[in-house]
Amino acid sequence: MRKTCLLFDNDGTLVDSEYLCNLAIKQQFAELGVNLDVDHLVEHYRGKKMANILSILSSKHKVPIPDNFLPDYRERVAKLFEKQLKPIKNVELALSKLPQQKAVVSNGPKFKIEHALRLCGLGQYFGERIFSAYDLDKYKPDPEIYLKVAKILGTKPQECVVIEDSITGVMAGSQAGISTLFYNKTHEKHQLTNVTDFEDMADLPQLIANLPSAT
Known part of the structure; x- marks a missing residue:
């Protein structure tokens, strides 16, 4: 066959797009007072479900995910894509x-x-x-x-x-x-x-x- x-x-x-998507995660979490490394995010979370990534990072760094996080993240990714993808x-x-x-x-x-x-x-x-x-x-x-x-x-x-x-x-x-x-x-x-x-x-x-x- x-x-x-x-x-x-x-x-x-x-x-x-992996670096850009994870750069957006880093930038979003920076606004919550959490410093993340983009290369580390790419290495450990590439290909995973977004909801699971946010749940893990929220628990690990002890910060709640605000209601506007995901739509703001999507908008940030779209802008990064427009410039660099x-x-x-x-x-x-x-x-x-x-x-x-x-x-x-x-x-x-x-x-x-x-x-x-x-x-x-x-x-x-x-x-x-x-x-x-x-x-x-x-x-x-x-x-x-x-x-x-x-x-x-x-x-x-x-x-x-x-x-x-x-x-x-x-x-x-x-x-x-x-x-x-x-x-x-x-x-x-x-x-x-x-x-x-x-x-x-x-x-x-x-x-x-x-x-x-x-x-």
Whole structure:
């Protein structure tokens, strides 16, 4: 069974947004009197559900999250995106060489995904096939998020490939039984099955072509 559907994460996989998103968290918490390190946030919270991140940081630093925190954070991220967001290096080259159906599957809200793709000129590769955990009510690392999207798209898990940049997302793909490619620039250790690590998006077309066909 050949690979006919590619399921991409967004932040850190298609668009180089992880630093910007976590910079916004740092700036928001600075207003609460808490000093956070952006690199530490990226390392420890990349790919996780926003509500869980805020809950952990609130508890750790003993500060309540005000009601306006999340909308102010979203506005701050949007402004940072407008000024600084770029696509991941070589990702558009890879996308242009991949004939398969493509979709985005993200833990982020749909409006944020669409904004990022528009700014980076990548929306043309995905059309309406943009899926947010907020709408699906399934969040990575729950494998059901990818199984649900595959069903919506009318494909079998064996026909899909997941492309992710975080352990959280890779866990979701691996545990769904889907061939998963891990854009692992920081050489994170894992023992997940059905996962292939890589470091350059230019290699993506050949990696997908080399994946064994499911029977």
